Amino acid sequence: MGNEIALFRSFISKKGLRNTPEREEIIKEIFSSHDHFDVDELYLRLRQKGSRVSKASIYRNIPLIMESCLIREVWHEDGHMHYEHIYGHGHHCHLRCIQCGKVIEFVDQDLFEIEKRLGTKYDFEILEHRLDVIGYCSECRQHAAAAGDRS
Amino acid sequence: MGNEIALFRSFISKKGLRNTPEREEIIKEIFSSHDHFDVDELYLRLRQKGSRVSKASIYRNIPLIMESCLIREVWHEDGHMHYEHIYGHGHHCHLRCIQCGKVIEFVDQDLFEIEKRLGTKYDFEILEHRLDVIGYCSECRQHAAAAGDRS
DNA sequence: TTTACTGCAAAAGGTTTGCATGGGT
DNA sequence: ACCCATGCAAACCTTTTGCAGTAAA
Numbered sequence A, B: 001m002g003n004e005i006a007l008f009r010s011f012i013s014k015k016g017l018r019n020t021p022e023r024e025e026i027i028k029e030i031f032s033s034h035d036h037f038d039v040d041e042l043y044l045r046l047r048q049k050g051s052r053v054s055k056a057s058i059y060r061n062i063p064l065i066m067e068s069c070l071i072r073e074v075w076h077e078d079g080h081m082h083y084e085h086i087y088g089h090g091h092h093c094h095l096r097c098i099q100c101g102k103v104i105e106f107v108d109q110d111l112f113e114i115e116k117r118l119g120t121k122y123d124f125e126i127l128e129h130r131l132d133v134i135g136y137c138s139e140c141r142q143h144a145a146a147a148g149d150r151s
Numbered sequence C: 001t002t003t004a005c006t007g008c009a010a011a012a013g014g015t016t017t018g019c020a021t022g023g024g025t
Numbered sequence D: 001a002c003c004c005a006t007g008c009a010a011a012c013c014t015t016t017t018g019c020a021g022t023a024a025a
Helices: A002-013 A021-031 A040-048 A055-067 A110-122 A140-146 B003-014 B021-031 B041-048 B055-067 B110-122 B140-149
Strands: A071-077 A081-086 A094-098 A102-105 A125-136 B070-075 B080-085 B091-097 B101-105 B125-136
Touching: A002 A021, A002 A055, A021 A040, A021 A055, A021 A081, A040 A055, A040 A081, A055 A071, A071 A102, A102 B003, A102 B110, A110 A125, A110 B070, A110 B101, A110 B110, A125 A140, B003 B055, B021 B041, B021 B055, B021 B080, B041 B055, B041 B080, B041 B101, B055 B070, B110 B125
Parallel strands: A094 A125, B091 B125
Antiparallel strands: A071 A081, A094 A102, A125 B125, B070 B080, B091 B101
């Protein structure tokens, strides 16, 4: 916690680029919440806190922050990309309710086995896996049953 | 093979909508190739064959064709969505080379076990899973090694 | 001092929509 | 005959980019 900034500073200087207050504001804001985020939402959160960071800067920095492995894309929905921070968070996948949007994060060791098998079988050097499981959560099923929907 | 159209006709009439030549042209073109596709590419393929279908019609029909379970979204890349046809194709996931874009389709039974476990554990009714595994393919690793890249 | 980074505004590119016409049922 | 679906073009929205000014290193 709090170490993201140090990590990013070292990443940025290794690349011969410059660190800026804007970049740190963006990263701090991303890590100030556990939730997944999108650009517009992040921009609004920053503005609400008095930051003067522009959307352009957010868009320009996201690829860099991804390259530093602090965040990653998770899914594209409602016409725009959604992200999550991963540093200090541990690898995980998502179980999502298609109706209410609830997201449950889970880790399954068998996925690493599958990864290893695939790497061997197809001669790939695996970088990562992304598993999305989609369905109806318990509450949504109960509501649907009560309302008589979805037979 | 060829049954997609029959399936779609029945789907469309069950919904009380109308079938049209444009819809059938789109579906036929989608199923005329095994590959993944995107809207622009599909539009160009149709035009090349003399079809007068508009992009608007493609965009308007894709949600319907997805609902009929003939196709699904696979990933968002290069600023737009990519799709694949799934009817008569069998469920599968993707192993993708991040460098050359090569796609290998695979099926892993353990994923269904994971699905089942998750459904029980979190009380979800699972509809589907989507696993993307990303890495470097054998050729790209060899090229990189030869060029001395990526240390 | 150099030149990468920023904010702003305009542009770009994918997707959606309004409208008048055409065509299933 | 009704009204859903189409083509066209404009609108919309997210993301990218050009530019002039600013500030890390």
